Structure formats: C-alpha cells, structure tokens
Amino acid sequence: MRTKQDIADWLDEHERRFTRMSDEIWDNPELQFLEFKASKLQADFLEAEGFRVTWDIGGLSTAFAAEWGAGKPVIAFAGEYDALPGLSQKDQNTPDPISAGAAGHGCGHNLLGTGCLAAAVALKEWLGSSGHSGTVRYYGCPAEEGGSGKVFMGRAGAFDDLDATFNWHPWYINSAMKGSLLSVNRYYFRFHGQTAHAAADPHSGRSALDALELMNIGVNYLREHVTDDVRLHYSILSGGLAPNVVPDYAESYYYVRAIEPDTLEDVSRRVIRIAKGAAMMTDTQVEIVYKSGSTRVLSNEVLADLQYDVMRELGGIDFSAEEQAYAAAINQRFGDANVKTLVNRYGVDPQTAERALIGDVFPSCDKDFVSPGSSDMGDMSWYAPCSMLQTATWASRAAAHSWGVVATGRTSIGHKGMMYAAKVMALAAAQLILSPEILERAQAEFRAVIERSPYKCPIPDDVPAPSHEHPLR
Ligand SMILES: [Zn+2]
Known part of the structure; x- marks a missing residue:
C-alpha cells in the first residue's frame, strides 16, 4: 500500500470487518458513560492491529486512546459510540421498537465511531507501507449525547499534542462542515x-x-x-x-x-x-x-476544503433503487425541515433535495451558519485544527434523534456512508502528511482564532468525571 489510491482500495477490501463492528454496536446500544461493549470491542480490535491502547482518558472508564506510529504530525480521529434513550427501533423502514423504551442508535454513533476507527487503521496501513512518519491516534470518546465525554478528556490534557483532528457525523448529504454548533x-x-x-x-x-x-x-x-x-x-x-x-x-x-x-x-x-x-x-x-x-465548534476551513476536494475526486455515494425505495418509505413519515435546509442553506436544487437518498457531494455551508444543536466535538475543535465531515447515511427527511435514523444504521445505506466517510478522512489525513504546507495553513488559520479568543473549558475543575466500573476490562 504505497499510493493514496491504495487507501481507498484497502478500505473496500476490509469493509466487512468494519460493517460487522458497526452492526454489533447497533445491536447493543449503550447509553452515555456505559459504552462497555463498544469501547472494549474497538480497543481490542485496535490492539490486535498493533495500536497501543490507554484506558481511562479523563477519568472515564469507557474512554480510551489507541496510538500507532511515532513523531509528528499527530493526527487524531475522534470516534463516538453512545446511543440515545427510548429510541429502540427494528432494522426496518416503519417505526417499531425492538423493545419499547429501550435505547437505540438514533444519532448513528455506531457508524460514527466505526468510520473513524476504519480511517485510523487505513492511515496506519498506509504509513506502515509507505514509510512516511507520523502518529495516528484514535480516541474512543464516550457520552457525546449530553455527557460531554470529550470535555473531560480534554480537561485532562488528552488533546494537547494534536496537530489535526478528524471527525465525521452521519447525515443526509455529503459535505464538510464550515459552520458551527451551539x-x-x-x-x-x-x-x-x-x-x-x-x-x-x-x-x-x-x-x-x-x-x-x-x-x-x-x-x-x-x-x-x-x-x-x-x-x-x-x-x-x-x-x-x-x-x-x-x-x-x-x-x-x-x-x-x-x-x-x-x-x-x-x-x-x-x-x-x-x-x-x-x-x-x-x-x-x-x-x-x-x-x-460544551463549546461551539471551531471549523477549520482549510481542512474542510481539503475534504471537499477529496470527495470530488472520489465522487459521491451511489445508492441503488432498492435503497432509495427503502428510504422513501421512511421519508413519508417526516416533514420537510431537512429539504428546506438543503435548499436555503446549501443552495441545493429542489429536485435533488426531494430525493430519498442524496449521495451527491456538496460544498460546505457558509461559515457563519450555526446548526441549532451542540456537540463536545466543539471542545475538541479548540485544541487543534478540526473538520467535521458529514456523509449521507440517512433518509433525506429523517430527523436526527429519531427512529428514522436508527432504521438505516444497520443497512447498506448506513454502511456506504460510513465507509465513504472513512475514505475521505483517511485520504485527507494522508494528504496532510504528504503536503505539510496544507497542515501549516490549517494551523495558521487555527492559531489566528485561538490567539484572539482562547479556549476555556466549560466544565469547572471541581466537577468530577462521572466514573463507572468497566465490567469488561
Ligand atoms: Zn450525534
């Protein structure tokens, strides 16, 4: 594996290993700070791949860092694996819980964490065979949903030596974020x-x-x-x-x-x-x-542009007629809020915005656009240049944190979006190693902001990290 193209091919060849992991996390939804199975599954996988695993990052028993390689640059992939309460849903396109009131992956974090892990392993493979130097670090981050796991991890100094951070989120189009979250x-x-x-x-x-x-x-x-x-x-x-x-x-x-x-x-x-x-x-x-x-997201435009270029080279995601039909049935049960965002914020033509699955590549939204949600990725984005990628894994009208998202999280639709995200992030990371001047530009942009408004951890020092015994370690 010597060229960047080999990264994409390697991910295609190894797809089953990652989709199996993602499905296993979907099958075992775990709430914030209780992601015992998911964290163990991922840490064991990475250890077998030659990564050095450190647990208890920030005092959280389901947080770990897995590192491979040495020296600069240090490239981070921030994975998540927590589920949401009450969103249990069968692997089908009409609402029906597996177990009423139980948890479910209504934000697609089974895909999110596994996609970041896949990118980290692919980058490691490329570094190992191409002879370039650098450190790949995967963070298993608990409790994105309301628990701010990354804020505790950052407060403990876990992100202090990073040069660039990649993260993606399941969504309904492919785009690298330039805007922010609250x-x-x-x-x-x-x-x-x-x-x-x-x-x-x-x-x-x-x-x-x-x-x-x-x-x-x-x-x-x-x-x-x-x-x-x-x-x-x-x-x-x-x-x-x-x-x-x-x-x-x-x-x-x-x-x-x-x-x-x-x-x-x-x-x-x-x-x-x-x-x-x-x-x-x-x-x-x-x-x-x-x-x-958590703090608002500081999106790095250089990294967003880099990922946009990678996506245009790769092309978008092809969804089959069968997948479109599956998603169309989900769409019937949701309103047009997503469609309006696409047309008004992204300038997507209304006909495209009406498709059940939208695998096209879109330029980033305006950098002043603030999505009315929050994420602890916000805090991580203040430690090093960071770009949050979004790829199509949902029916186009499905609302975040709903059964409609769970319904595609274990299907070929979710798998395609996840593997696509892994490719984009790994290729962009490899490009940063091949072209240090891009990384330098990203860091200059980042420094200009934090020198003006330095990051302040929102969680007071006297608030302890929520600690739970990890029964599987
Ligand atoms: Zn989420």
Missing part, C-alpha cells in the same frame, strides 16, 4: 421543601414543585430578553408522587444554549438567579448541580 451548559435544579398533607395542613408544607414551576415560568419570561441564538429547554425529572402530598422534592434538568461562550455564561447566570428567586418565593432551598457543557 455552546451549551446543562444543569440539574433540585428543590427541597417541606412535606405535609395537602388538604389537612397545607400551611405546614413548602412545595418543591411550586418552586420548580415558578422557575420554569421565570425562564419562559426570560426568553424574550435573550438574543435569537439562545435556546432554553428543560424536562422535569421529579415533581412529587401524589396530589394529596405536598412534595418536598422536585427536580428539573436544563439545557442552556447560545453560540458564544460569553453569551452562554451570561444567560446561565440569569437562569441560576431565577432558580434562586423561585426558591426564595416558595421558602424552599435549591441545589444547583452543573452536569456538563
């Missing part, structure tokens, strides 16, 4: 009151639920006085058990999001004041627990 803080608000019989002596009670409701009302008034990028959402985890008992405990779980960390800090501060105000109004106490957070 910064986020996540909190638990736990109200403690005084219980009493709700009819016999309500005057003795101090309702924790009243406090929780008043906090939500306050936050809903706050919405009018924040910038348009701010997003506030909550769920109620506990609100008492019986109407005839004044609840002495109530708990909510909040997400506060904004583009810029400064705005996020300010709005978070105001939300916390509202919680304290609600406690004061109801003569209860509030305990505020910071769960996790």
Whole structure:
C-alpha cells in the first residue's frame, strides 16, 4: 500500500470487518458513560492491529486512546459510540421498537465511531507501507449525547499534542462542515421543601414543585430578553408522587444554549438567579448541580476544503433503487425541515433535495451558519485544527434523534456512508502528511482564532468525571 489510491482500495477490501463492528454496536446500544461493549470491542480490535491502547482518558472508564506510529504530525480521529434513550427501533423502514423504551442508535454513533476507527487503521496501513512518519491516534470518546465525554478528556490534557483532528457525523448529504454548533451548559435544579398533607395542613408544607414551576415560568419570561441564538429547554425529572402530598422534592434538568461562550455564561447566570428567586418565593432551598457543557465548534476551513476536494475526486455515494425505495418509505413519515435546509442553506436544487437518498457531494455551508444543536466535538475543535465531515447515511427527511435514523444504521445505506466517510478522512489525513504546507495553513488559520479568543473549558475543575466500573476490562 504505497499510493493514496491504495487507501481507498484497502478500505473496500476490509469493509466487512468494519460493517460487522458497526452492526454489533447497533445491536447493543449503550447509553452515555456505559459504552462497555463498544469501547472494549474497538480497543481490542485496535490492539490486535498493533495500536497501543490507554484506558481511562479523563477519568472515564469507557474512554480510551489507541496510538500507532511515532513523531509528528499527530493526527487524531475522534470516534463516538453512545446511543440515545427510548429510541429502540427494528432494522426496518416503519417505526417499531425492538423493545419499547429501550435505547437505540438514533444519532448513528455506531457508524460514527466505526468510520473513524476504519480511517485510523487505513492511515496506519498506509504509513506502515509507505514509510512516511507520523502518529495516528484514535480516541474512543464516550457520552457525546449530553455527557460531554470529550470535555473531560480534554480537561485532562488528552488533546494537547494534536496537530489535526478528524471527525465525521452521519447525515443526509455529503459535505464538510464550515459552520458551527451551539455552546451549551446543562444543569440539574433540585428543590427541597417541606412535606405535609395537602388538604389537612397545607400551611405546614413548602412545595418543591411550586418552586420548580415558578422557575420554569421565570425562564419562559426570560426568553424574550435573550438574543435569537439562545435556546432554553428543560424536562422535569421529579415533581412529587401524589396530589394529596405536598412534595418536598422536585427536580428539573436544563439545557442552556447560545453560540458564544460569553453569551452562554451570561444567560446561565440569569437562569441560576431565577432558580434562586423561585426558591426564595416558595421558602424552599435549591441545589444547583452543573452536569456538563460544551463549546461551539471551531471549523477549520482549510481542512474542510481539503475534504471537499477529496470527495470530488472520489465522487459521491451511489445508492441503488432498492435503497432509495427503502428510504422513501421512511421519508413519508417526516416533514420537510431537512429539504428546506438543503435548499436555503446549501443552495441545493429542489429536485435533488426531494430525493430519498442524496449521495451527491456538496460544498460546505457558509461559515457563519450555526446548526441549532451542540456537540463536545466543539471542545475538541479548540485544541487543534478540526473538520467535521458529514456523509449521507440517512433518509433525506429523517430527523436526527429519531427512529428514522436508527432504521438505516444497520443497512447498506448506513454502511456506504460510513465507509465513504472513512475514505475521505483517511485520504485527507494522508494528504496532510504528504503536503505539510496544507497542515501549516490549517494551523495558521487555527492559531489566528485561538490567539484572539482562547479556549476555556466549560466544565469547572471541581466537577468530577462521572466514573463507572468497566465490567469488561
Ligand atoms: Zn450525534
């Protein structure tokens, strides 16, 4: 394996090994910080491939780094493998859970992690046989979904020596991201009151639920006085058990999001004041627990352009008529939000945007475009130049975090998108090694930003990494 073309051929030849791994992770969906099977499966695979594996990165038992090679540059691939609660879904194109209420891969992280791993192994093969020097590092990153695994890993110094980072995300078109995602803080608000019989002596009670409701009302008034990028959402985890008992405990779980960390800090501060105000109004106490957070994505344009060039050389993904028909049935059950994004943000012609599977290659969206979600890839992107690739693995109308995404995650549709992503990332990484001037340009672009606005880890030092015993190690 000497030329770059050999990388693509090698991935084609070894496709089954990777699709089998991805399917195994799909078959065993594991929630944040509990990705025991997935992390063990991947770490064992990489160890057998000659990678040096280090566990417990950032104090997380399902986080590991697997490294091969030596010296500069250090090229990272950031994999994920956590699933989402309640999204169990059979391997079929109509909604039907395998087990109602169980977890499922509604964000395609079975593909995401395995695609990054495949790219890392392919790059290692190429480095080994071509004689170029450099270090390939795969990170098994837990808890992207709300747990900010990478933030804990970064806080512990795991990303300090990186020269470039690659990551991809399953999606419904092929494009390298230039835009961003929102910064986020996540909190638990736990109200403690005084219980009493709700009819016999309500005057003795101090309702924790009243406090929780008043906090939500306050936050809903706050919405009018924040910038348009701010997003506030909550769920109620506990609100008492019986109407005839004044609840002495109530708990909510909040997400506060904004583009810029400064705005996020300010709005978070105001939300916390509202919680304290609600406690004061109801003569209860509030305990505020910071769960996790992440920072907006810093997309590297040089790396995005490099991946776009690779994609144009490779061509897009060919989906068969059978695959199109499978996806069309999924599309019937979703609205046109994705179609509108394609037409309005990417300038895709409406006819193409209506196809059930869109395997074409599209230029990056505008760098000012902020997708209204969040990812801990954001934090990793502040340690070294980083590009998030997106490839077509979903039906074009399927919503992220839905059964529609799970439904293609174990099919040839998902497999094609995953192997395509692996090729693009591995080829782009090889190009960085062959052309150090491209890497230098990427790093200059990166330095210009972080010198102006240095990265600040959103998770306070005193918030411990969530630790769980790993039963398979
Ligand atoms: Zn995701």
